[in-house]
Amino acid sequence: GKAGYDHFMLKEIHEQPRALRQCLQGRVDELAGEVTLDIDPDISRVQFVACGTSYHAALYGAALFRAAGVPAQAFLAHEYAIQTPPIEDDLVVAVSQSGETADTLAAIREADRRGADTLALTNVVGSTMARECTDALFIRSGPEIGVAASKTFSAQLTAVNLLALATVGAGDEDVRELIGALRDLPANIQTVLDSSDARSVARDYVDSESFFFIGRGYHHPVALEGALKLKEISYTHAEGFAAGELKHGTLALVTPDTPVFAVVTGDDEAARKTIGNVKEVEARGAPVIAVTDGESDVERYADAVLEVPSTHARTAAVLANVQLQLVAYHIANELGRSIDKPRNLAKSVTVE
Ligand code: M6R
Secondary structure: OOOOOOOHHHHHHHOHHHHHHHHHOOOEEOOOOEEOOOOOOOOOEEEEEEOHHHHHHHHHHHHHHHHOOOOEEEEEHHHHHHOOOOOOOEEEEEEEOOOOOHHHHHHHHHHHHOOOEEEEEEOOOOOHHHHHOOEEEEOOOOOOOOOOOOHHHHHHHHHHHHHHHHHOOOOOOOHHHHHHHHHHHHHHHHHHHHHOOHHHHHHHHOOOOEEEEEEOOOHHHHHHHHHHHHHHHHOOEEEEEEHHHHHHOHHHHOOOOOOEEEEEOOOOHHHHHHHHHHHHHHHOOOOEEEEEOOOOOHHHHOOEEEEOOOOOHHHHHHHHHHHHHHHHHHHHHHOOOOOOOOOOOOOOOOOO
16 A cells, blocks of 8 residues: 555655665665675676666766776667667666556567676566566565656666776765765655655745756756656656757756756765856746755855765765655645646656
8 A cells, every 4th residue: 555655656765765675675885895796797897778868877877888998878778779879888777666657568579689788686586577687686665556767767876886896986986985875865855755845845846847857977867857757747848858968059048937956965076066057047036946965155046955964976866866856746736636647647657
């Protein structure tokens, strides 16, 4: 059942601390500063294939591998299946909650036909992808009933961090610090869940007809996911993109009627550049909702703030996404939408 929550989605959003603990369980040795998985693929290059929310996790995953110096790219599975890129020693990783998505299966089968090793990163142990791929890494989220992916996306982000740390490390980053940030993630998500102002933000902006989401680096997939979630369950137009793309076209659409969610954590170059984009939208009168850890001065340009605990940029992306899940949920709820079963959508898309 829904355990007292109005919707499965809200229940699943609240299950995230537990889902992530399960994902991390027995895989992280903090004393040794090591991640161990029961798979040990040889990795020199990586191609990720996925659809929808899982594609956003794939984009994030590819960025982690690139940060470790490993060539990695994410592809939409349906595009990959029809225009397969050259495969040279690539491990092809399918990211799929269900393990049954037809488009992703087609991509994996094509990769297999071309001789690649394949890895299923999935939630479902007996799924077709888990069976057909050379190897499988399970995200261990437990069943997700809501059509909109929530806890499984957070677990995909966590699992792909584990995959990168276990196989290729973290480049210039301090592995122990990253392991610590992953360990802290469940408690930090709990803090977000306990203190989020997403409901009041949702009430303030529920009447808007169009929303934008921007983020840079690890926050780019979060911006894409924030917009997808809002569209999917509230039926409101939303667009997410890399913050730097704003002035290459979309800025023409920015007005006092288009709230902009800006994900800005830390105080590094990426943060400073995104704040530059925030100033551009603020100058056009758009309401700005900053999703931030308070490390930078982005709040000065924001009409509302959704706070996340300070942590590494990689894990901050997970926390920021939780705030955006709550915003999407509360906007959809204010609008009386069918949150767990949005119109026209199925939990698992088993036709190409
Ligand atoms: O089961 P999968 O992860 O392969 O599903 C892929 C997409 O259909 C899925 O993520 C979809 O975008 C979600 N409903 C989004 O919430």
